[in-house]
Amino acid sequence: MTTDNQWRDRFWLAFKYALIALASAFLIRAFLLIPVPVSGNSMEGTLRQGDMVIIEKISPIHRFDVVVFQMPDGSTYIKRVIGMPGDSVKYEADQLYINGEPVEEPFLAKNRNNDHETASYTNDFDLESLLGVEKLGKDSYFVIGDNRRASKDSRSFGPISGDAILGNARLVYYPLSHIRLI
Helix, strand or coil: CCHHHHHHHHHHHHHHHHHHHHHHHHHHHHHCEEEEECCCCCCCCCCCCCCEEEEECCCCCCCCCEEEEECCCCCEEEEEEEECCCCCEEEECCEEEECCEEECCHHHHHHHHHCCCCCCCCCCEEHHHHHCCCCCCCCEEEEECCCHHHCCCHHHHCCEEHHHEEEEEEEEEECHHHCEEC
16 A cells, blocks of 8 residues: 555545544534523522533533523523422412422522512512412422512513523533532
8 A cells, every 4th residue: 555545545534433423522512512691690509691501402401400491582591490290389478388298599699698678589480470370380380589679580580491491501601610519
């Protein structure tokens, strides 16, 4: 075999590997791990304006997951899932109740400690007063931002459907000083 043939074989081998790597990266980026920018301060304490997060579309949605979803008007939001399908959701005296049972929200500790006002951090409500129903529907999720006083969420636009959820936010990857798992 001549050196020209060896060079050509190595070039084609490298080209094939590069093509496979690019196709794999495209598939992962398009269907598994998707970068999303954070805009607004409704998740302050967990996420900041300008953070870039990676969402993944494979895992099922659980209570307290941070999800990215799209509204019918095309706007994209990032919020925390509080109520799951079939749940009754209520806040009273700054305490979350799911199906009548008190539930802790440890992810709010930092926000509550930074809040120097004496009023409750989350205003009282229940699904009956907000939506006229006792429980969330079969494919309905109740989402709220961690910065409760500055969040446009299910308290104003109602529950979201599972079809609207683009994925779970898993990782802040930019800016580098904010890198962490969510």
